[in-house]
Amino acid sequence: xxxxxxxxxxxxxxxxxxxxxxxxxxxxxxxxxxxxxxxxxxxxxxxxxxxxxxxxxxxxxxxxxxxxxxxxxxxxxxxxxxxxxxxxxxxxxxxxxxxxxxxxxxxxxxxxxxxxxxxxxxxxxxxxxxxxxxxxxxxxxxxxxxxxxxxxxxxxxxxxxxxxxxxxxxxxxxxxxxxxxxxxxxxxxxxxxxxxxxxxxxxxxxxxxxxxxxxxxxxxxxxxxxxxxxxxxxxxxxxxxxxxxxxxxxxxxxxxxxxxxxxxxxxxxxxxxxxxxxxxxxxxxxxxxxxxxxxxxxxxxxxxxxxxxxxxxxxxxxxxxxxxxxxxxxxxxxxxxxxxxxxxxxxxxxxxxxxxxxxxxxxxxxxxxxxxxxxxxxxxxxxxxxxxxxxxxxxxxxxxxxxxxxxxxxxxxxxxxxxxxxxxxxxxxxxxxxxxxxxxxxxxxxxxxxxxxxxxxxxxxxx
Amino acid sequence: xxxxxxxxxxxxxxxxxxxxxxxxxxxxxxxxxxxxxxxxxxxxxxxxxxxxxxxxxxxxxxxxxxxxxxxxxxxxxxxxxxxxxxxxxxxxxxxxxxxxxxxxxxxxxxxxxxxxxxxxxxxxxxxxxxxxxxxxxxxxxxxxxxxxxxxxxxxxxxxxxxxxxxxxxxxxxxxxxxxxxxxxxxxxxxxxxxxxxxxxxxxxxxxxxxxxxxxxxxxxxxxxxxxxxxxxxxxxxxxxxxxxxxxxxxxxxxxxxxxxxxxxxxxxxxxxxxxxxxxxxxxxxxxxxxxxxxxxxxxxxxxxxxxxxxxxxxxxxxxxxxxxxxxxxxxxxxxxxxxxxxxxxxxxxxxxxxxxxxxxxxxxxxxxxxxxxxxxxxxxxxxxxxxxxxxxxxxxxxxxxxxxxxxxx
Numbered sequence: 001x002x003x004x005x006x007x008x009x010x011x012x013x014x015x016x017x018x019x020x021x022x023x024x025x026x027x028x029x030x031x032x033x034x035x036x037x038x039x040x041x042x043x044x045x046x047x048x049x050x051x052x053x054x055x056x057x058x059x060x061x062x063x064x065x066x067x068x069x070x071x072x073x074x075x076x077x078x079x080x081x082x083x084x085x086x087x088x089x090x091x092x093x094x095x096x097x098x099x100x101x102x103x104x105x106x107x108x109x110x111x112x113x114x115x116x117x118x119x120x121x122x123x124x125x126x127x128x129x130x131x132x133x134x135x136x137x138x139x140x141x142x143x144x145x146x147x148x149x150x151x152x153x154x155x156x157x158x159x160x161x162x163x164x165x166x167x168x169x170x171x172x173x174x175x176x177x178x179x180x181x182x183x184x185x186x187x188x189x190x191x192x193x194x195x196x197x198x199x200x201x202x203x204x205x206x207x208x209x210x211x212x213x214x215x216x217x218x219x220x221x222x223x224x225x226x227x228x229x230x231x232x233x234x235x236x237x238x239x240x241x242x243x244x245x246x247x248x249x250x251x252x253x254x255x256x257x258x259x260x261x262x263x264x265x266x267x268x269x270x271x272x273x274x275x276x277x278x279x280x281x282x283x284x285x286x287x288x289x290x291x292x293x294x295x296x297x298x299x300x301x302x303x304x305x306x307x308x309x310x311x312x313x314x315x316x317x318x319x320x321x322x323x324x325x326x327x328x329x330x331x332x333x334x335x336x337x338x339x340x341x342x343x344x345x346x347x348x349x350x351x352x353x354x355x356x357x358x359x360x361x362x363x364x365x366x367x368x369x370x371x372x373x374x375x376x377x378x379x380x381x382x383x384x385x386x387x388x389x390x391x392x393x394x395x396x397x398x399x400x401x402x403x404x405x406x407x408x409x410x411x412x413x414x415x416x417x418x419x420x421x422x423x424x425x426x427x428x429x430x431x432x433x434x435x436x437x438x439x440x441x442x443x444x445x446x447x448x449x450x451x452x453x454x455x456x457x458x459x460x461x462x463x
Numbered sequence: 464x465x466x467x468x469x470x471x472x473x474x475x476x477x478x479x480x481x482x483x484x485x486x487x488x489x490x491x492x493x494x495x496x497x498x499x500x501x502x503x504x505x506x507x508x509x510x511x512x513x514x515x516x517x518x519x520x521x522x523x524x525x526x527x528x529x530x531x532x533x534x535x536x537x538x539x540x541x542x543x544x545x546x547x548x549x550x551x552x553x554x555x556x557x558x559x560x561x562x563x564x565x566x567x568x569x570x571x572x573x574x575x576x577x578x579x580x581x582x583x584x585x586x587x588x589x590x591x592x593x594x595x596x597x598x599x600x601x602x603x604x605x606x607x608x609x610x611x612x613x614x615x616x617x618x619x620x621x622x623x624x625x626x627x628x629x630x631x632x633x634x635x636x637x638x639x640x641x642x643x644x645x646x647x648x649x650x651x652x653x654x655x656x657x658x659x660x661x662x663x664x665x666x667x668x669x670x671x672x673x674x675x676x677x678x679x680x681x682x683x684x685x686x687x688x689x690x691x692x693x694x695x696x697x698x699x700x701x702x703x704x705x706x707x708x709x710x711x712x713x714x715x716x717x718x719x720x721x722x723x724x725x726x727x728x729x730x731x732x733x734x735x736x737x738x739x740x741x742x743x744x745x746x747x748x749x750x751x752x753x754x755x756x757x758x759x760x761x762x763x764x765x766x767x768x769x770x771x772x773x774x775x776x777x778x779x780x781x782x783x784x785x786x787x788x789x790x791x792x793x794x795x796x797x798x799x800x801x802x803x804x805x806x807x808x809x810x811x812x813x814x815x816x817x818x819x820x821x822x823x824x825x826x827x828x829x830x831x832x833x834x835x836x837x838x839x840x841x842x843x844x845x846x847x848x849x850x851x852x853x854x855x856x857x858x859x860x861x862x863x864x865x866x867x868x869x870x871x872x
Contacts, residue, residue: 009688009689036672036692327569334584353606355568356560356564356565356570358558380565383568
């Protein structure tokens with residue numbers, strides 16, 4: 001009986017080799033005896049390594065029954081000639097056997113590198129992106145660059161095809177059933193891969209060609225070392241300092257007041273919350289938000305206080321005055337494209353219904369998303385509202401004016417992303433407006449803190 | 464089904480205890496459940512958001528975890544139907560409206576009369592009325608339809624089909640247990656009955672089993688997934704959750720799942736038919752066919768030293784399993800497996816023969832129906848066989864049974 005290798009739900013099974021027969025063929029621990037099926041089993045990511053050994057040692061008595069990845073002919077390749085650093089990355093990955101990590105700064109054309117490699121290899125490929133926006137972006141780039149409509153797994157769709165785009169979530173969930181369908185895996189923003197469950201996306205696939213793309217491979221939990229076997233070694237690294245300079249922009253902070261009604265609601269909620277904490281701290285000195293949330297699970301009063309906390313956040317988030325400030329900002333920039341980022345779906349929809357501007361929400365479907373983005377790029381839509389500072393690398397058309405409604409622009413990543421979206425126009429600098437509620441005690445305190453450091457140069461202006 | 468975000472699990476002395484409402488301490492939940500069902504029954508046309516607000520209000524005086532309320536909302540939603548705008552009507556309306564409005568940007572509350580700036584502005588209400596006129600709808604209709612595809616704005620079409628409050632509460636209990644099972648790494652099922660149903664659903668759930676006989680009538684079935692032999696993983700948790708409703712219809716089992724806790728330790732979730740969980744599925748029929756039922760009645764419990772046990776054994780080899788319809792056990796220790804082969808397609812019969820051949824070292828007696836070409840297929844069977852037309856006759860049956868020699872000979 002020949003020795004055969006099969007793919008089984010994200011693993012490999014070895015048929016026809018007894019525990020004795022396997023001795024000496026493989027390093028210890030590569031195969032595990034699975035008494036449930038009476039066969040040796042190992043993870044699918046080892047496919048390349050074990051198939052080679054079996055071919056070498058057993059010759060014709062080895063039958064490889066793991067499906068061969070499909071070869072592809074690209075209908076129409078339309079890619080720019082790679083820049084020098086891109087060409088270096090391509091060569092480095094190819095000469096290290098088609099496994100490895102390419103580290104380049106965001107905005108330096110990592111996608112181009114991947115598309116060139118896909119064009120050259122012509123093999124069934126799965127692209128794994130962190131979020132749906134990016135997944136759709138890959139879809140568009142593949143269509144434009146290689147002339148292929150890629151399949152999609154994710155966003156409630158399950159349409160696999162020889163070239164498929166997906167998210168880490170969906171890839172990890174479905175890899176046991178699609179892990180024998182692709183010859184090349186591309187992990188975009190690959191530093192996400194080693195986290196928890198996501199790694200199944202690499203472990204359960206038999207693909208021998210693996211490309212990881214990232215600007216920041218290092219993880220604070222140290223698990224980036226696993227990228228070595230999940231994808232491959234770092235084969236190319238271009239430092240951030242060599243990258244193009246980010247567009248400089250001016251930040252203008254606009255404090256808004258709550259309406260009398262909101263104010264009243266907000267203040268009475270604040271008072272109730274404060275009173276609650278004071279009373280609780282008489283019993284337990286370090287009583288904090290975490291204690292409150294735990295208590296809310298079995299105490300009606302605590303739950304009311306918790307709901308008041310949410311009410312305050314919601315009042316701040318959706319303050320009426322923010323809409324009025326937006327009106328003034330639109331007036332101020334009537335001829336310009338304005339990007340608006342909100343902190344919630346609810347606020348994005350409020351703005352959209354008030355100003356009749358299109359939105360990109362987390363659940364916006366592909367067709368509408370593309371119509372909205374291209375409409376904004378062409379100037380058909382003067383305003384675009386999104387419910388978050390769009391995720392890393394999403395192809396948002398450049399704009400000169402962005403408005404962040406809420407405080408989420410202060411993280412470093414958000415600043416970097418905004419830096420790529422906001423482009424200067426000739427001599428005039430791009431502007432980022434931040435609309436935040438003032439005269440809420442918390443905000444005032446935090447503003448004092450901020451004045452001392454990062455926000456030093458931020459202008460405060462009443463509109 | 465609930466998601467893992469809905470799961471409320473207490474961990475106590477190594478045990479995982481999913482949230483459970485019981486008749487004694489939570490009796491008032493019957494009223495709450497009735498009120499919840501009323502909200503939905505009277506809520507046709509309301510949005511999910513409004514329905515959920517009403518449900519939340521019902522819990523104003525009930526101290527409980529917010530996830531419990533969210534779970535009820537989810538279960539009620541899942542059992543209802545909503546207008547979901549799956550055809551993309553709202554998205555098309557949005558693009559149409561926003562394109563018309565884009566030419567009038569910015570929409571202001573009030574024009575700043577006389578200034579140059581004022582020339583470039585348009586009044587919000589005016590523009591909205593213009594668009595409404597152009598589309599032949601009122602603005603209120605447009606505003607309501609504009610985001611009708613957003614989940615929380617879906618409007619209720621038909622209310623949930625729970626027959627009564629008790630059904631909703633019992634489904635809540637099962638659902639919380641399922642949600643706790645999402646973190647299962649492996650489980651042990653000790654079974655004394657209903658082997659066929661259990662193994663059928665284990666296979667449907669995509670779980671692998673390792674089966675050991677503990678004593679004459681008890682089997683221990685170790686359950687996990689393909690990759691579990693390589694590393695511990697909870698990726699098969701969903702499969703355990705889907706197994707639960709089927710398991711609850713069976714009798715004579717104990718289930719112990721190893722659950723990953725938030726502190727990365729393991730806790731045990733223990734279940735049995737006595738746990739008080741009720742399945743929405745029907746109980747499996749006691750007999751597969753009337754031939755079996757008639758035979759069991761005719762034979763009685765014991766005859767000539769042979770006891771008759773329904774589904775009394777599991778044969779198992781590398782995921783191939785076979786549960787014979789009956790087992791005959793003799794006082795002297797002899798055991799004969801008895802399978803009734805009735806009306807089936809030739810393909811099914813051939814597959815059955817293949818399975819049986821894998822266990823040909825066992826004492827197996829077949830009763831094969833004389834019609835439908837079954838006889839032909841089973842000519843390939845080298846073991847004991849009797850034939851029957853409408854019912855199995857006891858005479859030839861006992862004769863065939865006694866051909867199997869006592870233990871050790």
